[in-house]
Amino acid sequence: MGEELEFVAIPVPDYVAFDVETTGFSPDDDRIIEVAFVRFENGVPVERFSSLVRPDREVGLKILRLTGISREELADSPDIGSIVGQIEQFRGGLPLVGHNPEFDVSFLSRVIPGFPGVPVYDTLELARIVYPGLKSFKLGDLASELGIPLCDAHRACDDAEATGLIFAAIQERVLAISKAVREKIIRIMGADWVSRSVFQVQESPGPQLLLFIEPSSAGSLPGDVKPLPAETCLDRVEEACLDWVADLLQGQRGHTFVDFPLEGLTPAKVAKSLSAHPGPVVLAADLAADMDTGSAASQGMSFLSVPRDYLCLLKADMVEDLTRGGHLDHLDVESKRFLSTITVWRSITQNGMFREIQVVGKGHTLSRELSCLGFPDCQEFCPYLERCFYRKALNAALASRLIVVPKEHCLDVPGELNASGCVLLGFDELGTIWERRQPRLDLERLRSVLEGLGCTGLAEQVERLIFKGLDALGSNHDMVVPEDLVAALASLHREIRLVLPELSQALKHSLGTCSQLQAAPPVLGADLRRLEYWADQMEGILAQDNTSVCLLERGYGDARGVISRKHVWPAIHGKISLVERFGNVVLVSPNASFVSRFEGLRRLYGFEPGDRVHHVDHPVTHAQAGTGPLLVSIDKGHRLSYSEHLELTGDFIKQLALATSENILCLCPSYSYIRSLAGQISEFLESNQIAVFAQGVDGGARVLEHLGEPGTLVLARFGVDILGNTQVLPRILVIPRIPFLPPNTMADIRQREISSLGKSGFVEISVMPVVLALRAYMEDLSRAVGNIAVFLLDPKLLPGQSGWGSEFMAQFHDVASMVCPQQIGIAQALRWIRSGNSCLLYTS
Ligand code: SF4
CATH class of the missing domain: 3.40.50.300 (P-loop containing nucleotide triphosphate hydrolases)
Structure with missing residues (x-):
């Protein structure tokens, strides 16, 4: 018989989950219309208190629809002042749990003096850390993923109970996380993090029985193999198109635009049509994001993205060294959450692709800092070379017949793959893809990086450049950059290049105990790398050619001037670049025939005189x-x-x-x-x-x-x-x-x-x-x-x-x-x- 199993208590067993429904998002202008508190003992709901609340203003139809509460019900309810005493008595001194509770606290603290007065745990924050692969962290989606019933979403009592159950599930999940990972998270989030007690598990010496609720949708967890779309009966026309694409790739060098709806052309089908093709072929498609190397390999396919999409294990370790030395204590809470998520995700990911992580993944500024961007130079000194996520993906691609890449990276395929052809599904975006690769400088961001690095004089120079630019723009949104601004940019670029080595040296010196790390370690060296990046962008902008213009734009959001180099007909450059790399290129889109009728559209979409356009008749017009x-x-x-x-x-x-x-x-x-x-x-x-x-x-x-x-x-x-x-x-x-x-x-x-x-x-x-x-x-x-x-x-x-x-x-x-x-x-x-x-x- 096996050893006796023992129950391990969750770290925060007793608490009160709460939720409020309101007339809108503003605590100043809107009012509470429902409150609910649910008391939990040992992670199990034992008592509920909820009440509708009569607001002192009209409630909009959308809120009534969302909550299912009627105006009549509200009119018959008590006002908030008359139930404050009951709320306070019910919750006692227990900690509170909410889903993004900042919102609820902002409303309740206006009507309950001293609220909350106890620790408030946030299930949204905790779920992002411990379930890093989920597609959505909205309460309903999270409850559904965890198999937690939520009968009446947007009613306070049901939401509060679901929140409390999610908190219990999160704690059970934490018990299954290794002690080393838990400690790393506590270290990253810092001593004043309210949820640290959730990760401070009392260790048990013997074997453990964990109440562990797995997300019900296993397919959404990182690393799980997602099946490709099921092979259905191929439409005759679609089959003809694919045969034709295969023929094109066998033929002479060049490119052809094909007119065909895209939804039928899955990687699996294209791979099948190319079975007789000798060399590796690149398929650039939106579908690539959903592919998994595991399922693709069995079909002779592999998925490859760019190095910045993969987690670098060496950098992840360096970050842990830095947290141990207290070097990252000053980080903002959003960055700390990101690093905590990475810490858990790292222990479960198979592919190491940032896009696996919802919300905090690919888009977070620190993802670039933790990525494989240094590849291939870093191979010489990396102790993790065998496990490197990007290297594994690259090796798989080298052994594949069909390499699927995200469409936006079709121009970044490494030359060593020696692909002999490329199919681009949706050539409409080729111009945008090319433009994204062109140099671009956000002046306000450059100014803020310089200021952060203590280069006050240079930051002031950028400020003057901004004023000059905005002055020149007047009420226009954009313009060709005037000559004097180009000259000022060139002078600034020279000075930044001069100061970069000094900054690098100073950072290394300041690290003390971490000086065994490279000159600009991840996260801490982020500003320095940003400055190097901006310097490279400036260099690109200043390099002139007669097919492009240097453009000054006002920019959106916080931007106060963006300078970029733009090609007049970018898609044509994108197409030429594809042909140079792959020889045979087939560009597919439903619009080829339409586009080919207009000179302007032809140029916008990359057509040149003499280009072949193949129209595949398809039944849906x-x-x-x-x-x-x-x-x-x-x-x-x-x-x-x-x-x-x-x-x-x-x-x-x-x-x-x-x-x-x-x-x-x-x-x-x-x-x-x-x-x-x-x-x-x-x-x-x-x-x-x-x-x-x-x-x-x-x-x-x-x-x-x-x-x-x-x-x-x-x-x-x-x-x-x-x-x-x-x-x-x-x-x-x-x-x-x-x-x-x-x-x-x-x-x-x-x-x-x-x-x-x-x-x-x-x-x-x-x-x-x-x-x-x-x-x-x-x-x-x-x-x-x-x-x-x-x-x-x-x-x-x-x-x-x-x-x-x-x-x-x-x-x-x-x-x-x-x-x-x-x-x-x-x-x-x-x-x-x-x-x-x-x-x-x-x-x-
Ligand atoms: S080989 Fe380079 S990119 Fe890969 S883990 Fe090592 S250092 Fe990071």
Whole structure:
């Protein structure tokens, strides 16, 4: 018989989990409408206290919908002041547990004097550390992953109980983490970290029985093998396309654009079609992110990303040395959390790819610091060479027939792979991929790095450069950099190059006990490496060539001036670079034939004179899917001001929303437009029991998830990925204005070049990309739901208008259309949808 198993108590067995529901996000302006506290003993819920709370102001429809609480219920409830005593008595002196409790504490501390007065554990923070591979840490998603029931999400009592159970699961998970890893986390997070007691486990001498709840969705854990999409019966056309791609790769050197929808071309299918191809072939695709080396290897495939996507084991160890020496105590809490997550993740990851870690993964600034960026130079001295994640991926790629790479890294494939061909799925992004590799300097970030390194004089020089740049820009968003600014940048670059060795020397000197580490160790040397990076960027910007321009932009967010070098036709450079690397290149996209008809689009997408375009006939087109514009016009005249048009749009949307229960998605040209439109229609629609969810106001692209809810209208930005963001797709699209980009220098330069050929620069550079995007939306939706209606409300599209409007509509000649008064248009559209047809509707 085995040894006797013994139960190990969780470190914090008794606690009170809590949650509040509120009228909104602002503790100043919003109010509590429900509170709940659930007492746990030994990680088990034993008693609950909850109460609805009568707020002293109106509650919006969206909150009532979200919580399922009615106005009548709230009116019959006590006010918060009258239940404070009960709350205090219930929770006693036990520690509190919340999911992102800062929010709840900010509300409760306004109404309960001295709240919280006890330690408050955060299950969001703890889950991010101990479950580093989960896709989402929202309460509902986390509960579902851990197999914890959450019957009524967004009701305080259910949320509080689920939070308490998650806290128990987290503690059990901690018990399964090795003592060494727990100690590292405590060291990283520091002595004043409230949750350190969760990691201070009383060690038991004997064998242990752990109550360990694993996430139910094992596939989402890092390192688990994800099956590739199941091989289904290949569509005949798709098969023909793949055969053709294989033939192309066998043929002569060069490149070919192929016109084909992308969703069928999975790596597995492409690999099958290339089975007879002798040399390794690179497949660059979005799908690559979901691949796993384990499952791919059996099919002769491997997955390879760039070194900065993999964890460097040597650097991870160096960080541990630094924490032991107390050198990282000064880090901000977000960075400490990231390092703690890495510590746990390192012990379970198979691939070492940062993108495995949700939220804190690839995007965190320190991921670069802990990555394999030093490869291959570091191989000479690395004690972990055999285990190096990047090296393992590289070796697997060298032995593979098909190497799948993330599309954005198709130009970074190392030469030693000797790939003899490349298939790029979705060539539309080639220009963006090329542009991302071009030198770019954010002046404000450079200034802040210099300041952080104590280079005050140089930081002041950058500040002067910023002022000069902003002055030159005036009210413009961007411009070609004036000569005197280029000269100032060159002088600054020289001085930074001079100061870099001194800074490196000073850092090494300051480390004392850590001086056995390399000159600029991970994390501590981050600013120095950033400065080296910016210096390299400056060098690239200053190196001129006649196919690019040096551009100064205002920048977004905290940026106060960004200087970059941009190619006028970047996709052409990207394509040439691909051909130089791989010889045979096949560029696939659903848009090749359309793009090839316009000089501006050809250049934007990398086509050159003489390029081959192969059109593969496929069954799903607008006409075959039954999609067609039905143009609806209202007699309001064409000369509308911005505010008149906004008002008209608002009126139209109100009528449309009242007339149908269909999912309606309004795709707007900008966030400011969304805010204005939401302000105009929300109150009216809410009073009619229709909730308006607006992107940028009520959340990011996830507002699309509300599309499936009855009585809901969603406003989002044109360009948002519908298919990837919602399960329920809209059958009605409303497009208030054609979403052109604001005037910008690069578009002007491109338009001038096209106009000099006697064509309309504006139509080919600004209008046609919108046509492409709209057609893509229509095709995707038609394929998915079969019957859709699209309202175009831009008056410039009305028949009889000159210029780009008629060119725009001419590109929808294969789609039925209709122009008619507003009410008739709505009725016609709904009939059209109900009859199973699809249409494009037009109104002004
Ligand atoms: S070989 Fe280089 S990248 Fe790989 S673990 Fe070692 S030091 Fe890091």
